Amino acid sequence: MTALQGQVAVITGAGSGVGAATASLMASRGAAILVADIDQDSAQNVVAEINASGGDAVAITVDVARESDVHHMIGVALAKWGRVDILHNNAAALSADVLSQDGDLRTMTVEFWDFTLGVTLRGVMLGCKHVIGHMVERGSGVILNTASTAGQTGDLVRPAYGAAKAGVINFTRYVATMYGRHGIRCNAIAPGLVLSPPALANMSADQLEISRRNRLLERAGRPQDIAAMAAFLASEEAAFVTGQVINVDGGVLAHFPNYADQILAQESRLAVRDE
Numbered sequence: 001m002t003a004l005q006g007q008v009a010v011i012t013g014a015g016s017g018v019g020a021a022t023a024s025l026m027a028s029r030g031a032a033i034l035v036a037d038i039d040q041d042s043a044q045n046v047v048a049e050i051n052a053s054g055g056d057a058v059a060i061t062v063d064v065a066r067e068s069d070v071h072h073m074i075g076v077a078l079a080k081w082g083r084v085d086i087l088h089n090n091a092a093a094l095s096a097d098v099l100s101q102d103g104d105l106r107t108m109t110v111e112f113w114d115f116t117l118g119v120t121l122r123g124v125m126l127g128c129k130h131v132i133g134h135m136v137e138r139g140s141g142v143i144l145n146t147a148s149t150a151g152q153t154g155d156l157v158r159p160a161y162g163a164a165k166a167g168v169i170n171f172t173r174y175v176a177t178m179y180g181r182h183g184i185r186c187n188a189i190a191p192g193l194v195l196s197p198p199a200l201a202n203m204s205a206d207q208l209e210i211s212r213r214n215r216l217l218e219r220a221g222r223p224q225d226i227a228a229m230a231a232f233l234a235s236e237e238a239a240f241v242t243g244q245v246i247n248v249d250g251g252v253l254a255h256f257p258n259y260a261d262q263i264l265a266q267e268s269r270l271a272v273r274d275e
Contacts, residue, residue: 005030013091015042017196021223027055064123176243192249216251
């Protein structure tokens with residue numbers, strides 16, 4: 001397929017997981033890719049794979065919470081290819097160290113809260129801020145923001161991450177509303193559990209089983225599932241789709257999920273056994 005032939009895509013958090021899968025898929029469909037990640041080695045590995053397969057990709061080290069980095073990132077794409085057709089704001093604070101601190105609000109520091117929102121929400125704003133002017137001048141462009149089912153429901157853990165992703169969802173609607181008449185489409189993709197390295201590193205066997213029971217589909221999500229949706233939304237096949245939040249979650253939010261109830265019940269059973 002060459003649905004993205006001649007397009008230029010900037011993808012943040014593209015050194016692994018969903019970002020890497022999206023970079024590879026869009027490259028296979030004809031797009032030139034700027035692979036942006038805070039981990040330089042990971043970004044370069046993705047670029048090496050794309051270029052070895054006949055694609056056109058360049059790596060750049062970016063901290064999306066820093067405006068100077070994001071401004072430079074867009075500038076590199078413009079200097080290299082003269083245009084940016086697609087921006088996929090995919091980076092988020094998902095390391096084991098970060099997620100381990102995203103729990104009880106009574107002990108959460110303001111510094112941690114600000115850090116999480118700085119990467120996961122401010123990074124999306126900065127990407128949009130520095131690409132929209134170019135897209136307005138050209139009269140077209142596609143912006144994709146990685147949201148999450150966590151931004152649409154409550155849970156017992158990760159309130160900072162959930163709040164940041166909720167912000168991404170409504171910010172997506174604002175961008176779509178403000179710039180649609182300039183030819184810019186903006187949509188959010190909301191994954192459920194995706195078996196990427198961060199998820200596998202941070203979830204216990206019990207948590208994976210709870211997730212399995214609450215999906216309508218048997219298998220867990222894969223990075224390629226999210227990449228396929230991103231490639232579709234970036235293409236002309238989705239030319240009339242904007243301002244939407246599309247859940248790619250195996251059907252979790254199509255029914256009433258019982259994560260919190262099951263976890264509370266499990267804790268209750270453990271407490272009884274401990275008495």
